[in-house]
Every structure is written in structure tokens, then in C-alpha cells.
Amino acid sequence: MRKTLKKAVGGLNKACAVLLGIDMVAMFLILLLQIFSRFVAFMPLPWSQDLIVFMLVVAVFLGTGSATAAGKQIRLEVFVDLIPEKPRNVILIVADLISIAFLAVVTWQAVSLASENITVIVGASPVTFGWYYVAVTFGAVVMVLNFLCIILDRAAVLTGKANTKEGIE
Numbered sequence: 001m002r003k004t005l006k007k008a009v010g011g012l013n014k015a016c017a018v019l020l021g022i023d024m025v026a027m028f029l030i031l032l033l034q035i036f037s038r039f040v041a042f043m044p045l046p047w048s049q050d051l052i053v054f055m056l057v058v059a060v061f062l063g064t065g066s067a068t069a070a071g072k073q074i075r076l077e078v079f080v081d082l083i084p085e086k087p088r089n090v091i092l093i094v095a096d097l098i099s100i101a102f103l104a105v106v107t108w109q110a111v112s113l114a115s116e117n118i119t120v121i122v123g124a125s126p127v128t129f130g131w132y133y134v135a136v137t138f139g140a141v142v143m144v145l146n147f148l149c150i151i152l153d154r155a156a157v158l159t160g161k162a163n164t165k166e167g168i169e
Helices: 002-039 048-069 085-117 130-159
Strands: none
Touching (some): 002 048, 048 130
16 A cells, blocks of 8 residues: 555656646746836736746645655754654654644645635736635645655554665655
8 A cells, every 4th residue: 555655646746746847937938928028018917927926836835745755844853863763753753743734724724715715816817816725735735645655654664564765765
């Protein structure tokens, strides 16, 4: 089950990375279009800044899953690295479970706010405000799935079903 989940979440992470690349290129192109229309055609695009802000939010939440999978989330590793391996894995599993609980609250609130604001228009943006919360929800769910993979890897190392090198990446 652990390998199947890791493979599925790995595929989701790759899809997020591709979408993130597309999002970044699209932001760049919209910015170039805005620069051209403002300074060459003297006709600024009122929607471009709002759309770029939305795409930046999407970029952040597309990248959160990959950051979690790579162990790049924020934490004080100086103290964790001083602890022997087995207790360290237990502490990190507890920390990951706390992160999942926090992300469950974030997801719950984001879904609620998305449904309340799905028709609210922000500035001149072609994207309604609820879609910001959809991006947050998606990112939080991908992070939870990555945390579950990490927890299963740590548990496999603790129970001796995987060695350290194959377990936690």
C-alpha cells in the first residue's frame, strides 16, 4: 500500500510541477503583454495585475506538495538532528500528524470560504475570489497526501520494514 500511495502521490507531484511551470510561463507572458500594452500601445490591461496575483497564489499552492515531499517545509532541524534516529522519527511523525491536523483545519475553512466567495469578483480580475480558496484547498490536500507518504516511510523505518535509505527520501 505504501508503494502504491507513493507512486500515486509522486505522479500528482509531477503533475503539479508541470502545472507550476505552465503557470509561471503564463504569468511571464501576461506581464510582457501588460508591459507592451501599457508602454507601447498606451492601453493598459486592467485585469492583468489581478490575474497575475491569482496565478502567484496558485503557484505557491502548486509548489507546496513538492516542497513537502522534498522535506523543504519550515522547521528547526538543528535540534531534530541532535536526536538519535528512532526517537527522531517518532518526533517527526508526531510533528507531521500535527501538520496534517492544521492542514485539515485550513482545508475545512478554505472549502467553506470558496463556496461563500465563488461569485465574488476581485477588482478587474476575470477570476472570482472563491478560486483563491480552491487553490488553497488543492495545495493543502496535496500536502496532506505527501505528509501521509512521509509518515508511512518513517513508520516503515521504525518497524524495520524498510531501511533508512529506501524509506525516507
